[in-house]
Amino acid sequence: MPETLKDTETTKDGTAAVPGPTAATMAASTKPEKARSLWSDAWHDLRRNPLFVASAILITILVVMAAFPQLFTGADPRYADLANHYLQKPNWSHVFKEDWFGYDVQGRSIYARVIHGARNSILVALVVTALVTVIGTATGMIAGYFGGLIDTLLSRVTDIFFAVPFTLGAMVVLTSFEERSVWVVILALAFLGWTQIARVARGSVLTIKQADYVMAAKALGASTSRILLRHILPNAIAPVIVVATISLGGYIGSEATLSFLGIGLAEPAVSWGVDISSGQEQLRNAAFVLIIPSIMVSITVLAFIMLGDAVRNALDPKLR
Amino acid sequence: MAEPRKSGEAVDATPNVTEVDVVDAGSESASVAAIEAPVERGEPILQVRNLVKHFPLTQGILFKRQVGAVKAVDGISFDLYQGETLGIVGESGCGKSTVAKLLMMLETATAGEVFFKGQDITKLSGRALKAVRRNIQMVFQDPYTSLNPRMTVGDIIGETFDIHPDSAPKGERRRKVQELLDVVGLNPEYINRYPHQFSGGQRQRIGIARGLALNPEIIICDEPVSALDVSVQAQVINLMEKLQDEFNLSYIFIAHDLSIVRHISDRVGVMYLGKMAEIGTDTQIYDHPTHPYTQALLSAVPVPDPDAREGRERIILSGDVPSPANPPSGCRFRTRCWKAQDRCATDVPLLAIPERFKGSDSQAAHESACHFAEEKDVVHAA
Numbered sequence: 001m002p003e004t005l006k007d008t009e010t011t012k013d014g015t016a017a018v019p020g021p022t023a024a025t026m027a028a029s030t031k032p033e034k035a036r037s038l039w040s041d042a043w044h045d046l047r048r049n050p051l052f053v054a055s056a057i058l059i060t061i062l063v064v065m066a067a068f069p070q071l072f073t074g075a076d077p078r079y080a081d082l083a084n085h086y087l088q089k090p091n092w093s094h095v096f097k098e099d100w101f102g103y104d105v106q107g108r109s110i111y112a113r114v115i116h117g118a119r120n121s122i123l124v125a126l127v128v129t130a131l132v133t134v135i136g137t138a139t140g141m142i143a144g145y146f147g148g149l150i151d152t153l154l155s156r157v158t159d160i161f162f163a164v165p166f167t168l169g170a171m172v173v174l175t176s177f178e179e180r181s182v183w184v185v186i187l188a189l190a191f192l193g194w195t196q197i198a199r200v201a202r203g204s205v206l207t208i209k210q211a212d213y214v215m216a217a218k219a220l221g222a223s224t225s226r227i228l229l230r231h232i233l234p235n236a237i238a239p240v241i242v243v244a245t246i247s248l249g250g251y252i253g254s255e256a257t258l259s260f261l262g263i264g265l266a267e268p269a270v271s272w273g274v275d276i277s278s279g280q281e282q283l284r285n286a287a288f289v290l291i292i293p294s295i296m297v298s299i300t301v302l303a304f305i306m307l308g309d310a311v312r313n314a315l316d317p318k319l320r
Numbered sequence: 321m322a323e324p325r326k327s328g329e330a331v332d333a334t335p336n337v338t339e340v341d342v343v344d345a346g347s348e349s350a351s352v353a354a355i356e357a358p359v360e361r362g363e364p365i366l367q368v369r370n371l372v373k374h375f376p377l378t379q380g381i382l383f384k385r386q387v388g389a390v391k392a393v394d395g396i397s398f399d400l401y402q403g404e405t406l407g408i409v410g411e412s413g414c415g416k417s418t419v420a421k422l423l424m425m426l427e428t429a430t431a432g433e434v435f436f437k438g439q440d441i442t443k444l445s446g447r448a449l450k451a452v453r454r455n456i457q458m459v460f461q462d463p464y465t466s467l468n469p470r471m472t473v474g475d476i477i478g479e480t481f482d483i484h485p486d487s488a489p490k491g492e493r494r495r496k497v498q499e500l501l502d503v504v505g506l507n508p509e510y511i512n513r514y515p516h517q518f519s520g521g522q523r524q525r526i527g528i529a530r531g532l533a534l535n536p537e538i539i540i541c542d543e544p545v546s547a548l549d550v551s552v553q554a555q556v557i558n559l560m561e562k563l564q565d566e567f568n569l570s571y572i573f574i575a576h577d578l579s580i581v582r583h584i585s586d587r588v589g590v591m592y593l594g595k596m597a598e599i600g601t602d603t604q605i606y607d608h609p610t611h612p613y614t615q616a617l618l619s620a621v622p623v624p625d626p627d628a629r630e631g632r633e634r635i636i637l638s639g640d641v642p643s644p645a646n647p648p649s650g651c652r653f654r655t656r657c658w659k660a661q662d663r664c665a666t667d668v669p670l671l672a673i674p675e676r677f678k679g680s681d682s683q684a685a686h687e688s689a690c691h692f693a694e695e696k697d698v699v700h701a702a
Contacts, residue, residue, distance in 0.1 A: 212466035213476075216530065219424050219458050221450035222483050230479070234470040 042314035052310035058303035066122035075112035082107040087286045120271040124255040131190035136197025144205030162195040204236040246308030249301035364399035371432035392418040394594035405571040407585030415594040420542040457531040461543040463523035467515040474511040480533040500529040521552035593652040600686030608683040610693035619698040
């Protein structure tokens with residue numbers, strides 16, 4: 001169905017595009033017409049993509065969960081009742097109740113902890129992605145556009161950061177901090193994560209800067225900042241956005257990994273990674289303590305990767 | 321493979337419209353010459369002197385050392401007068417587009433000068449260069465890549481006013497853009513459309529409108545119609561001629577299509593391997609070529625009349641164009657020239673009126689860089 005819709009629209013444009021304004025085209029174009037850029041085309045495609053719709057709904061729920069956990073549960077994730085609830089089994093019929101997913105080794109409601117744990121994971125993912133995109137795009141754009149010595153210098157610095165194993169590097173950075181708040185974790189991940197974006201941005205800028213419209217802007221006497229911001233950035237950003245959305249899911253996983261290893265967030269912080277870390281000790285007698293937060297991580301990572309995939313397909317003109 | 325035909329492009333892309341002109345010009349060459357003779361020859365508006373562009377060839381990763389240079393443009397001189405069109409023709413890779421980029425200051429010249437109204441613009445930078453750019457603008461070859469796909473037509477043309485804020489007051493800009501669209505024959509209502517909503521010819525009109533926005537005196541057209549199909553080529557060429565009369569523009573018209581160049585140009589320069597082989601008025605070049613390369617090039621122009629085609633002589637050159645990184649000594653054309661003698665390998669022929677034609681009234685008395693320049697009318701030979 002979307003195919004036929006699109007076809008009729010292109011023919012409409014096609015007929016209006018006969019050289020020379022005729023009376024008919026004049027009349028047609030006096031109506032306010034909707035401009036269709038790459039982004040509006042992409043949005044048009046995305047709305048009809050079930051993968052996108054599903055992931056968008058999931059992400060919306062997760063973001064609301066992170067922002068307003070009280071909407072989902074009234075229970076306190078830090079309230080421990082060892083006497084009554086030590087490793088109490090989940091009660092699957094009590095949907096959205098405190099004991100839905102059972103209780104952990106401290107007698108705390110797993111349901112409440114899973115809901116409240118979303119905040120740290122989502123916060124880490126969004127802030128790290130934003131930081132990484134800004135740092136990576138700026139570095140890649142400067143390296144790609146100016147070339148020469150600046151490019152060599154920035155590219156080698158990127159290579160050095162790229163060579164550091166991500167988890168190992170993050171461990172080294174994190175252990176150097178006394179107190180590990182969520183912002184320290186964000187800093188550590190962003191510090192090491194910008195290299196991929198920088199490479200993608202550099203490659204994209206290298207092709208865009210050859211374009212005739214960049215030449216034309218130079219010939220008009222446009223300043224470097226105008227060329228970079230008005231001509232190169234809007235045309236080079238699409239692949240960066242795709243990589244950023246896909247890696248968003250990865251940062252949730254990384255935060256969980258670091259917390260699991262005991263060097264990310266730590267008790268009393270509520271986070272999926274912290275819960276997975278403490279749950280693994282009870283794997284034999286109470287597997288649900290480990291499995292439930294793990295499933296949350298998987299669903300969230302999957303939702304973001306699905307979103308990234310859908311965005312990539314929508315922005316890739318070759319798949320049209 | 322055995323005989324790579326010269327100037328294959330000229331053969332592919334000759335529009336019907338202008339082919340007719342080539343044939344007509346034969347019978348009425350005298351009157352055509354009178355009409356198309358360059359207008360007032362006052363001070364040249366643009367003087368190019370020994371312009372050189374060498375692209376270095378480097379080797380090594382960390383410590384780059386220069387192992388040679390691609391001599392894309394190797395000493396070119398010509399003048400451009402107010403209101404005239406200078407055509408520059410030559411096959412692919414002969415340095416035509418590099419000349420355009422050098423004149424636009426998009427590449428820095430290795431040596432040589434470009435004087436705009438007496439001022440050497442190759443040494444300018446910053447504000448002074450920006451001021452000169454207002455007077456020299458460019459129309460690009462490919463209308464599909466020369467317009468930013470993320471900007472509306474209004475933004476693309478209006479950007480010139482943002483870059484040069486004193487050229488139009490803020491409130492006037494939108495109206496000026498619409499005027500420009502009207503001038504190039506587009507509906508002013510299209511101002512909010514994106515480039516992909518236009519056909520190739522319409523896009524090229526947008527490119528021309530952008531070039532006109534600052535009221536330049538010179539427009540450099542780098543193959544402005546070669547990406548368009550034949551019927552649209554004629555429309556765009558006619559538009560450019562109309563605009564030239566209206567705004568008294570000077571064009572440097574770069575193309576590989578000989579017929580189109582003849583149609584629009586007052587004077588024509590023929591380039592071969594980074595050097596100018598021959599330069600003169602269009603009648604001098606097309607009807608009285610004296611350089612063997614020009615003669616070979618012209619003999620490849622398709623002739624629509626089958627009878628004329630039967631009788632005419634085809635000059636078929638052997639071999640390929642030598643690499644500009646290692647051009648032949650002496651005359652650049654000697655490796656493929658049927659007139660070449662020992663002298664051609666040692667003495668570089670200068671671009672000047674050949675000795676034997678000096679002082680003669682003949683049309684053959686124009687600048688030609690050949691030791692053995694000799695008139696030969698290839699187009700009309702029967």
